[in-house]
Amino acid sequence: MDAFAEGEAVTNLHWRDAPVPSPPLGLGALDAPGVLATHVVLPVDQVVGAPAHLDHVESATLPCAGVTAWNALFGDHEVLPGQKVASLGTGGVAVYAMQLAKAAGAEYYGIVRRPEAAARLLGAGANGVVDDFSEWSAKLRELTGGVDKLVDTVGTTTINESLAALAPHGEVALVGLFTQEPEPLDVMRLFGSGGSLRGVAVGSARQHRDLVAFVERHGIRPVVDGVHRFDDAPEAFAHHRRSGVVGKVVITVP
Ligand SMILES: NC(=O)c1ccc[n+]([C@@H]2O[C@H](COP(=O)([O-])OP(=O)(O)OC[C@H]3O[C@@H](n4cnc5c(N)ncnc54)[C@H](OP(=O)(O)O)[C@@H]3O)[C@@H](O)[C@H]2O)c1
Structure with missing residues (x-):
């Protein structure tokens, strides 16, 4: 389990380690409320430190799209x-x-x-x-x-x-x-x-950590097509549904 200092940036896990897929963790469950919230509470073993060179918008793209692509390529x-x-x-x-x-x-x-x-x-x-x-x-x-x-x-x-x-x-x-x-x-x-x-079903905690290390090592900056404020969330979903989006659409919290 990782230890975090107050204020440190983290990203949420989808699965614990093998066997994957097992029942997904809190935010990964299909019937879970998700992350369109100003605050979510997670156990410390369900988060991984965010890459040091990324801002919050970029780090937010890692847990689903990034980990899934990592698993597809290297799983x-x-x-x-x-x-x-x-x-x-x-x-x-x-x-x-x-x-x-x-x-x-x-x-x-x-x-x-x-x-x-x-x-x-x-x-x-x-x-x-x-x-x-x-x-x-x-x-x-x-x-x-x-x-x-x-x-x-x-x-x-x-x-x-x-x-x-x-x-x-x-x-x-x-x-x-x-x-x-x-x-x-x-x-x-x-x-x-x-x-x-x-x-491929997203990826494990180990794959998530391996992705974070790889992204840091190679200085990768995730591609973000647009950023929307929390109270413009409907426009963010409309943006994501439009054809021609390249990379991720992100919603920021206040
Ligand atoms: N298995 C997993 O663990 C896992 C994890 C994450 C995502 N997913 C799934 O993987 C898919 C891709 O996710 P994403 O987040 O990358 O999606 P996304 O950001 O919404 O991008 C979709 C892309 O696929 C194209 N597309 C959509 N429907 C298509 C179709 N019927 N035929 C050809 N191209 C199509 C779109 O092209 P246009 O711009 O031309 O419309 C767009 O470039 C989704 O179905 C998502 O639910 C699965």
Whole structure:
């Protein structure tokens, strides 16, 4: 358990260490009130110190999007320097996946639905972008020859395309919950690559701590698309729902 001084900045954990997933901790539970509150009370073993170089807005992006991207990249089939990583969209998880992959010495490729998002990703360091969603796995393969890690941030409707984009022994880390209707899984694609499919549920306390250390070591600054005041929370949700957001939308407390 960590010890904290009064006033020290902390971020909240989603799970304790293995087994993950186990029942999530307070704020991680789906029926919990969440963090849109001026004050929350948490046991000391449910928080981790925030990276020293980040402000509160930046640190607030770590517990869900950051830890999920960390788990997707390093929780299994750890991404190695020189490998190729790809993800869908420009949301919080995908942009964290890009920043972490690049810092680990890997290449990052994005798949987005609109050209203006492609320009922003390329400007933020992506090695290449597929800028439409039709038959994107074939286009991604043309660009990369196959990727070692595909972080699928959409869900069941994209799994087969994600599997088709893998390099030999690559992994699809399934994160997305946007589409959940059961879809036939084209398992034969796994024989073609010797690849794997893994479900990701945020991450453990150890993964959260490893992320904080990595973010500090590499001086990573999370990408924040907009900051809204607490009493403008409805506008923050509207902002987040708009297409074209890159990174996280954050609400500050008074
Ligand atoms: N498994 C876990 O532990 C875990 C943890 C965190 C998040 N999630 C889930 O992972 C997903 C991504 O989270 P996030 O926080 O990064 O989301 P986000 O910030 O809301 O970003 C969503 C991104 O995905 C794109 N997108 C949305 N629906 C799409 C669809 N049907 N097809 C293609 N692209 C689509 C959006 O593109 P446009 O801008 O073009 O609309 C946007 O770039 C969400 O479903 C979220 O619930 C799961």
